[in-house]
Amino acid sequence: MRHLLFRRLLQGCRRGALPCLPLNVSGSFGRKPLTDMLHHAYSTEGGNAGRSLGHYPIPNKKDLPYDIVELMEEVEVKTGFLPNVFKVLSHRPAEFRAFFAYYNAIMNKESGNLSKADKELIIVATSIANRCPYCVVAHSAFHRIYSKKPTLADQVTVNWKMADLTDRELAMLEFAIAVCQANNITEEHFQKLEAHGFDREDAWDIGAISAFFAMSNRIAHFTNVPPNPEFYAMGRVPRDKEKTESS
Numbered sequence: 001m002r003h004l005l006f007r008r009l010l011q012g013c014r015r016g017a018l019p020c021l022p023l024n025v026s027g028s029f030g031r032k033p034l035t036d037m038l039h040h041a042y043s044t045e046g047g048n049a050g051r052s053l054g055h056y057p058i059p060n061k062k063d064l065p066y067d068i069v070e071l072m073e074e075v076e077v078k079t080g081f082l083p084n085v086f087k088v089l090s091h092r093p094a095e096f097r098a099f100f101a102y103y104n105a106i107m108n109k110e111s112g113n114l115s116k117a118d119k120e121l122i123i124v125a126t127s128i129a130n131r132c133p134y135c136v137v138a139h140s141a142f143h144r145i146y147s148k149k150p151t152l153a154d155q156v157t158v159n160w161k162m163a164d165l166t167d168r169e170l171a172m173l174e175f176a177i178a179v180c181q182a183n184n185i186t187e188e189h190f191q192k193l194e195a196h197g198f199d200r201e202d203a204w205d206i207g208a209i210s211a212f213f214a215m216s217n218r219i220a221h222f223t224n225v226p227p228n229p230e231f232y233a234m235g236r237v238p239r240d241k242e243k244t245e246s247s
Contacts, residue, residue, distance in 0.1 A: 053084055053087050053088055053225060053226070054084075054224035054225045055223055056088060056091050056223055058088075058090070059090050064090055064093065068090055068093055068097075071086075071100075072086050072090070080230070081230050083138065083228055084134065084225050084226060084227070085134065085138075085220070085225060088223050089219075099216075106205065106208050106209055106212060107119055107209070109205075111201075112201060112202055113197065113199070113202045114172075114202060114206070115146070116142075116146040117147035117149075118169070119205075119209055120139050120143035120146055120153075121143055121147075121153065121156065121169065121172070121173065122172065122173065122176045122210055122213075123135060123139040123142075123209065123213045124136060124139050124140050124153050124156050124157060125177060125180075126176055126177070126180045126209075126210045126213045126214055126217065127139060127213060127217050128156070129181065130180065130214055130218065131217075131221075132216075132217035133226070133227060134220040134227050135217055137227035138228075138231050139153075140154065141231040141232070141234035141235055142234075142235075144235025144236060145234060145235040150235060151164075152164060152165075160173055160177075167196060168196040168197065171193055171195070171196045172193070172196075172198070172206055174192065175192070175193055175206050175207065176206050176207070176209070176210040177210070179206070179207045179211055179214075180214050185207075189203075190203055
């Protein structure tokens with residue numbers, strides 16, 4: 001069962017449906033040293049590589065199960081960097097597997113009316129409500145890539161109620177935030193979604209993503225995992241322009 005799960009994760013990686021990191025992103029990033037940002041969650045400055053990230057040590061590769069090492073190496077080879085969430089969760093291999101199994105179930109499903117950009121916007125709104133720097137920065141980057149809108153996630157981060165959202169997106173985020181904040185979910189919540197084309201299964205998807213990332217936010221909080229510096233530029237600078245400026 002364990003090996004079947006990781007074969008599916010690797011297949012997702014090859015299709016560009018990698019957990020927590022979309023492939024073929026705008027922007028080309030080479031391998032960079034790990035950063036040591038224990039006391040500076042928003043820092044983009046590189047530092048010396050260390051064996052700790054946040055409050056927990058990073059396991060040595062030789063001490064990790066093969067399936068986890070295989071997935072992490074495939075992610076890093078294809079993207080040029082390894083998101084810090086992989087490093088931190090590798091401290092608990094069984095939870096690493098469970099986390100990404102559920103992530104794939106809700107984020108990479110092919111049915112439903114939520115686009116990849118919709119899902120990332122839900123995560124951004126949920127994560128800002130929970131004050132999670134890692135998830136806000138990382139998933140704002142993914143939203144920019146999927147939506148091709150370089151500023152919308154930033155607007156949502158500042159004040160989602162004043163962001164340049166469609167009525168559909170606003171209804172979606174209202175439901176997501178209600179779930180995130182553990183409000184009483186009433187029939188009126190579902191009716192508002194239905195008015196904008198979301199059925200009950202879509203409501204489940206919105207609620208499941210919000211609930212899962214509320215948990216993810218809290219894991220990032222107590223582990224103090226910082227965003228990778230690479231996330232800040234993703235989706236902001238067109239790839240061709242970035243190559244021209246770096247040459």
